[in-house]
Amino acid sequence: MTADLALIWPELILTIGGLITLMLGTFAGDRQVGLYQLAAMVTLAAAAAAVVTFFGTDTTVFSGTLSVDSFGGFAKLLIYAASFMCILVAPRFFKDSMRAEYPTLILFAALGMGIMASSRDLMTLYIGLELNSLAAYVLASFMRTDDRSSEAGLKYFVLGALASGMLLYGISLLYGFTGTTDFAGIAKVIGGEMNIGLLFGVVFVIAGLAFKVSAVPFHMWTPDVYEGAPTPVTTFFATAPKVAAMALLTRVVIDAMGPAVGAWQQIIIFLALASIILGAVGAIGQKNIKRLLAYSSINNVGFMLVGLAAGTQQGVEGVLTYLLVYMVTTLGAFLVVLQLRDDQGNQVESIPALAGLSQRRPGIAAALAVFLFSLAGIPPLFGFWPKYLVFEAAVNANLVPLAVAGIVASVIGAYYYIAIIKTMYFDDKSDTEFPKGTGTVVEDAVITASALWLSVIGYLFIGVLGVLSASAASVLF
Amino acid sequence: MSGLPILSLMLAVPAVGAIACAFAGDRNARLIALGATLVNLALGILMWAQFDVGGAQWQFQELHEGLFGRFNYALGIDGIALMLIVLSVFLMPLCILASWEAITKRVGLYMAMFLIMEVVMIGVFAAQDLLLFYVFFEAGLIPMYFIIGIWGGANRIYAAFKFFLYTLLGSVLMLIAMIAMIREAGTTDIPTLLVYNFPPEMQTWLWLAFFASLAVKMPMWPVHTWLPDAHVQAPTAGSMILAGVLLKMGSYGFIRFMMPMFPDASAQLMWLVFALSMVAVVYTSLVALVQSDMKKLIAYSSVAHMAIVTAGLYALNQQGIEGALIIMLSHGVVSAALFFCVGVIYDRLHTREIDRYGGLAVNMPAYALFFMLFTMASIGLPGTSGFVGEFLSLAGIYEASSTVAFVCTTGIILGAAYMLYLYRRVVFGELTKDDVKAMPDLNPREWAILAPLAAVALWMGVYPESFLAPMRGDVTTVVARLAPAKPAGDAHLAAGKPKAAKAGDHGAAQGEAHHAGGVQ
Numbered sequence: 001m002t003a004d005l006a007l008i009w010p011e012l013i014l015t016i017g018g019l020i021t022l023m024l025g026t027f028a029g030d031r032q033v034g035l036y037q038l039a040a041m042v043t044l045a046a047a048a049a050a051v052v053t054f055f056g057t058d059t060t061v062f063s064g065t066l067s068v069d070s071f072g073g074f075a076k077l078l079i080y081a082a083s084f085m086c087i088l089v090a091p092r093f094f095k096d097s098m099r100a101e102y103p104t105l106i107l108f109a110a111l112g113m114g115i116m117a118s119s120r121d122l123m124t125l126y127i128g129l130e131l132n133s134l135a136a137y138v139l140a141s142f143m144r145t146d147d148r149s150s151e152a153g154l155k156y157f158v159l160g161a162l163a164s165g166m167l168l169y170g171i172s173l174l175y176g177f178t179g180t181t182d183f184a185g186i187a188k189v190i191g192g193e194m195n196i197g198l199l200f201g202v203v204f205v206i207a208g209l210a211f212k213v214s215a216v217p218f219h220m221w222t223p224d225v226y227e228g229a230p231t232p233v234t235t236f237f238a239t240a241p242k243v244a245a246m247a248l249l250t251r252v253v254i255d256a257m258g259p260a261v262g263a264w265q266q267i268i269i270f271l272a273l274a275s276i277i278l279g280a281v282g283a284i285g286q287k288n289i290k291r292l293l294a295y296s297s298i299n300n301v302g303f304m305l306v307g308l309a310a311g312t313q314q315g316v317e318g319v320l321t322y323l324l325v326y327m328v329t330t331l332g333a334f335l336v337v338l339q340l341r342d343d344q345g346n347q348v349e350s351i352p353a354l355a356g357l358s359q360r361r362p363g364i365a366a367a368l369a370v371f372l373f374s375l376a377g378i379p380p381l382f383g384f385w386p387k388y389l390v391f392e393a394a395v396n397a398n399l400v401p402l403a404v405a406g407i408v409a410s411v412i413g414a415y416y417y418i419a420i421i422k423t424m425y426f427d428d429k430s431d432t433e434f435p436k437g438t439g440t441v442v443e444d445a446v447i448t449a450s451a452l453w454l455s456v457i458g459y460l461f462i463g464v465l466g467v468l469s470a471s472a473a474s475v476l477f
Numbered sequence: 478m479s480g481l482p483i484l485s486l487m488l489a490v491p492a493v494g495a496i497a498c499a500f501a502g503d504r505n506a507r508l509i510a511l512g513a514t515l516v517n518l519a520l521g522i523l524m525w526a527q528f529d530v531g532g533a534q535w536q537f538q539e540l541h542e543g544l545f546g547r548f549n550y551a552l553g554i555d556g557i558a559l560m561l562i563v564l565s566v567f568l569m570p571l572c573i574l575a576s577w578e579a580i581t582k583r584v585g586l587y588m589a590m591f592l593i594m595e596v597v598m599i600g601v602f603a604a605q606d607l608l609l610f611y612v613f614f615e616a617g618l619i620p621m622y623f624i625i626g627i628w629g630g631a632n633r634i635y636a637a638f639k640f641f642l643y644t645l646l647g648s649v650l651m652l653i654a655m656i657a658m659i660r661e662a663g664t665t666d667i668p669t670l671l672v673y674n675f676p677p678e679m680q681t682w683l684w685l686a687f688f689a690s691l692a693v694k695m696p697m698w699p700v701h702t703w704l705p706d707a708h709v710q711a712p713t714a715g716s717m718i719l720a721g722v723l724l725k726m727g728s729y730g731f732i733r734f735m736m737p738m739f740p741d742a743s744a745q746l747m748w749l750v751f752a753l754s755m756v757a758v759v760y761t762s763l764v765a766l767v768q769s770d771m772k773k774l775i776a777y778s779s780v781a782h783m784a785i786v787t788a789g790l791y792a793l794n795q796q797g798i799e800g801a802l803i804i805m806l807s808h809g810v811v812s813a814a815l816f817f818c819v820g821v822i823y824d825r826l827h828t829r830e831i832d833r834y835g836g837l838a839v840n841m842p843a844y845a846l847f848f849m850l851f852t853m854a855s856i857g858l859p860g861t862s863g864f865v866g867e868f869l870s871l872a873g874i875y876e877a878s879s880t881v882a883f884v885c886t887t888g889i890i891l892g893a894a895y896m897l898y899l900y901r902r903v904v905f906g907e908l909t910k911d912d913v914k915a916m917p918d919l920n921p922r923e924w925a926i927l928a929p930l931a932a933v934a935l936w937m938g939v940y941p942e943s944f945l946a947p948m949r950g951d952v953t954t955v956v957a958r959l960a961p962a963k964p965a966g967d968a969h970l971a972a973g974k975p976k977a978a979k980a981g982d983h984g985a986a987q988g989e990a991h992h993a994g995g996v997q
Binding site for chain 1: 543544545546547548583608611612613615616618619622623626627633634637638641642645646649650652653656657659660
C-alpha cells in the first residue's frame, strides 16, 4: 500500500495542492488572486515534474486498478499543461468575479482526468470520469450571474448525467457478462465467444465515452456549452478533457476490448466519419467563433478516431501526436479569442465583427490564420502531420475506404476555416475597433511560440514526437 | 557541384525575404522582394551553368536524413526540374516588377506572399522525398489564396474559394496514394520509388489517385473550371505566376511520378488522357473563341495548350515528351507575357473587355509589337518557342495515334483563330474611343518586363537545343522505363526502299545490305 502511494505522486500532489489552494481561497479571500493562482500553478508544475520522473515505468498500483505508465504519463503532461494555461489566463478574463474556486476546481478536474488516463479498471475509470465531470459542470456555470453560463452548466450537467448513465449501464453489462471490472480480465473473456450481452456492454461503454470526447452522434452539448461557458473554461473544455477522454477511450478499446476488434471497429469508424462530416457541415454558417471552434473540435475528434479505428500501435501513436498538436493549436486559438476585445473591453465572439481584423491587429490575425490553417491540416502547417499519421495508420490497417472518405470530408472542413480567414483578410474593416494591448506578455509569448511551432518549425520535432508517442503507445500492445 | 548547397540557398533567400517584407514598409518591401528574386535568378543561372549535361541523373543533391523524423530533407534536380526551376526564378522578378505600381494596398503582405510562392515552386521541383514534395505541393494553396482573395478583382472571394477547395480536393487523394506507395515500397525517397515496380493492379489505383490531383492542377477538362475564375480575378502578377509556373506543377507531376512510377497503368490508361486531351483542345479552343474578357480568353487557351502537353507526354515516346516539356517552358514564358500584356492595358483603362479597346497599334506601337510577338508564339509560328514544342509533341503523338494527332492539330488552327481574332480586335481597327486614344505607350518598367520575355521566346524558338539538352537524358530514362508496357502506335513506320543497285556496282549493293540491317 505504501509502495503504491510512492508511485502516484502526481495524484497526491494534485490532491494536496488542490486542498491548499482551497484553504488559501477561504482564508486569504477571493481578492488574493495572485496567491491562489500561484499555488495552483505550482501544484500543476510539481505534478508534471512528478509525471516526468515516472516516465518509462510500466506498472500497476492498487491491485491493478490504476496503471503508472508512459501512456498515462503522456496524456497527463498534456492535461496538466492545458490546465496550467487555463489558470494563467483566467484572472484577466474574470476580473472582479475571479474566485478561488476556479483554480481549485481545475486542479480537481485535472486529478480526475489523470485518473481517467491511467485507469485499468472500470471502477477507477468511473471515479476519474465523475471527478472530472462534476468539476466541469460547476466550471461551465462559473459566472453565476450570466444566463448563458448557467444554461451551459445545466445543459452540460443533464446531458452528462445521461451519458454517465449509459456508461454505467454498459459497465454493469460488461461486469455481468465477464465477471470482472479489470481491463485485462475483460479482454480475456471478450477474446473468447462474443455474446449479445457483451456486445451491448461494449456499445454502451463506447457511447458513454463518445459523449465525453464529443463524437457525433453524442456531440449535441458541445456547441452550446462551448458558447455559453466563460472563455477560459471553454479553453479548458476544448483541451484537457478531450485529451483525457480520448486517452481513456483508447485504453478501453485497446486494453479491454482489444481482442474483439471486429466488435468495436465499425462503431469507431462510424463515429469517426460522422464526426468529421457533421463537424465540418455544422460549422458552416456559424456566426460565433466559440461555437465554430466547438464544431472544429468535433471535426478533429473524428480524425483522431480514424487513428483509433486502425486499432494498431501506429494508430495509437497517431492519436497521441494528434492530441498534442490539436491541444497546442486549440490553446493558441482560444488565447487569440480571449484577446479579441472591442474598445469597451467587451469580448467579441461574433465572426462578422472580425472583418478586416488583419488590418487592425495584424499579429493576432496572422496567428489565428496559422491556427485555423493548421486545424484544417493544410501543409506546410504542422496540423498536417498528425492528420497524415492517422490516415497512414488507417491505410496500413487496410481501412483504405475510411481513409479516402475521411480525407475527402476534410475538404469540407477546410471550407469554414478559410471562410474565417477570408473574413479577417479579404473583407473590409468592420465597425468594431480592436484596441491593442489586450494580452499580457506571457499570453502574447505563448501565442507567438505556438504559432511559430505550428508553422514549419514543428516538422523538426517529428522525430522526438515519434519516439515519445511510440514509447507511450507501446504500453498498450 | 561546388560545396555550396545551392538549392537550399534558393529556398532560403526568398523565405528570409518574405519575413522581411512582412514587416517592411511599402517601398522597402518592393525593393526587398525584387532583390531577393534577383538573387535567386542569379543562383538559378549559376546552377544552370554548373549543371553537367549528360552527367549523373540527379545533381545538386542534398540530404539531411531524419531531419523530419519520418521523412528526409532531400533535394536534388534532374534536367527537367532544372529547367522548371530556371523558369520559376526567371518569371519571379518580372512578376514583382509587374506589381510595382499596380499594387498599392498592403504591399508588404503581397510581396511576402509572392516570395513564399517562390519557395514553394522551387521546393516542388527540387524535392526528392515524397512527403516533402507533398508538403510543398499543397503549401502553394495558401499564398495563392491570399493573392487572389486580397488583391483580386470584383469577384475575387468566389474565385479564391473555388481555387482553394478545388485543388485541395484533388490533392488529398494523392496523399492517400502516397501513403499506400510508402507502405508498399518502404521508402519515401523519390529516386528509389522511380525504379520500384509496383504491382500492376495497384498501379491502376495509384495512377487514378495521382491523376485526380494532377489533372485538377494542370488543369484538364472537365476539372478546369477553377482556372478561368482564378485567372480573371487574380492580379496581373498572380495570373502570370499561376499560368507560368503553377500549372506546370501538374504536368511535372505527370512526368515525375505517374509515368515512370506507374508504367503499366500509364500504358493501360493512356486512352483516358488522350480522350480528355482531345476534348480539351477542341472544346476550350472553341470556348476561347467566344470570350469577351481578355484574361478569360488566355485562360482558356492555357487549358488548350496544357491539353497538348498531356497528350504529348502520353505519347510515351521521346519526341512527344520532349515536345511537351518545351511547350511547358514555352507556355510558361508566353502565357505569362500575354497576361502581362493584358495587365498593361488593364492598368490604363481598368477593364478587360475586348470591345472597349481597338486601334492600339496607332498610339501604342511598341506594345502592339510585343503583343504580336507573343500572339505568334502562342499560335506556334516557326521561329518562336511555341512552334518547337507543338511540332515535336504532335510528331510524337502522331507516332502513337494519328487520330489524336489529327484532333490536336485542329487545336493549333483554332488557336490561331482565337489569338488572331483577339489581336485584331484589341490592336487593329480604328482608334475611335477617346479614353483609348489617351493611353500612353510602354514605360521603361514595362519594357524591362517584356523585353526579356520576348528574348527568351525567340531564343527557345531559334535554338531550342539549349533547353532540350539538359532534359534529353531524363526523357530517355522515362521512355526506357515505359518501353516494356508501351502499346504499339498506329503509325506503322516503314523504312523507304532504296532503288535497286545498278548491275556491277559493288559498293552500292553492300551499302544496301547495311541499310537493310539498320532497319531491323
